[in-house]
Amino acid sequence: MPEAMTVHDEDGFDQPARDAVYRAMFTRRDVRSHFLPAALDDAVLARLLLAAHHAPSVGFMQPWNFIVIRDAERREKVRDLFLAARDLELPAIEAERQALYRQLKLEGIRESALNICVTCNRERSKHSPLGRWHNPEMDLYSTVCAVQNFWLAARAEGVGVGWVSIIEPQALKSLLSIPEHVTPIAYLCVGRVTELAPRPDLETHGWGQRLPLSELIMSETFSGPGETLLKSAIAELKTGGAPPG
Numbered sequence: 001m002p003e004a005m006t007v008h009d010e011d012g013f014d015q016p017a018r019d020a021v022y023r024a025m026f027t028r029r030d031v032r033s034h035f036l037p038a039a040l041d042d043a044v045l046a047r048l049l050l051a052a053h054h055a056p057s058v059g060f061m062q063p064w065n066f067i068v069i070r071d072a073e074r075r076e077k078v079r080d081l082f083l084a085a086r087d088l089e090l091p092a093i094e095a096e097r098q099a100l101y102r103q104l105k106l107e108g109i110r111e112s113a114l115n116i117c118v119t120c121n122r123e124r125s126k127h128s129p130l131g132r133w134h135n136p137e138m139d140l141y142s143t144v145c146a147v148q149n150f151w152l153a154a155r156a157e158g159v160g161v162g163w164v165s166i167i168e169p170q171a172l173k174s175l176l177s178i179p180e181h182v183t184p185i186a187y188l189c190v191g192r193v194t195e196l197a198p199r200p201d202l203e204t205h206g207w208g209q210r211l212p213l214s215e216l217i218m219s220e221t222f223s224g225p226g227e228t229l230l231k232s233a234i235a236e237l238k239t240g241g242a243p244p245g
C-alpha cells in the first residue's frame, strides 16, 4: 500500500469493540420507571462524569457544570416543579392525546439514586468566542454533547438515565441557585435499574414511533431526492437486537 494510503490507527477498534459502541447506542434508553433505590457508587458516577467532560465543545469551551442532587427534600421540590409544569403543558397537547399524556410516567426524580443538573455557562468563552461569533447557541449544543456522552457511558455501565425537560427553567434556576448567565440544559435522573426496556417507553405506549431513516436523508439540497444506494445499504442494517429504525 503506498505510504499515503496507510491507515495510522494503532488504537483501532476491533470488531467486538465496534459492536460494543453501537450496542450502547442502540440499547440506550430514557428511564423513568424501574429505578432501584440502591445508591450509585461514586467510582461509577466519576467515570460517567469524566465521559461527559470529554465531549466535544465549541472552541474547546467546555461550558458545562454538573450539579449532583442527592437531598430528598430538594428533589421533592424539583418534582413539584415538574408536576406544575406538566399541568401547564397539558393544554398544548392535542385533545385526543391528553388522557394518554396524563398516564405516561415522565420522570423518576424521587425513585432514582440521584439527580444531576447539567448546566451551560454562557460566559465561559466571553473574551474569545471562537465558533460562537455567528452562532452563539453553539455552547448549548456542546453541553448537549456532554449529556449524550454521559448517557452512553451510563448505558455501558448498566446505569439508567432519564432526562426531565418538563420543568420551568427559571424556577429550577432559583431552586438550585443557578446564576443568571448559566442555563440549565438537562435535568437527569440517574441510578441503578431493574431493567432497560427494549424500546422507547413512548413507542410502547403508542405515543410515537421511530421514523424511517431513509426518509430523513436528502441529497445535495434539502429537497434533493436520491441516494438510492445509500438507502439500500441502510435497509440492510441491523441494530443488534434493538428494534430497527
Ligand SMILES: Cc1cc2nc3c(=O)[nH]c(=O)nc-3n(C[C@H](O)[C@H](O)[C@H](O)COP(=O)(O)O)c2cc1C
Binding pocket: 028, 029, 030, 031, 032, 105, 106, 107, 163, 164, 165, 166, 199, 200, 201, 202, 203
Ligand atoms: C432533550 C430531551 C428532553 C427529554 N425530556 C423528557 C421528559 O421530560 N420526560 C421524559 O419522560 N422523557 C424525556 N426525554 C426522553 C425522550 O422521551 C426519549 O429520549 C424518547 O422517547 C426516545 O426514547 P429513548 O431515549 O429510550 O430511546 C427527553 C429526551 C431528550 C433528548
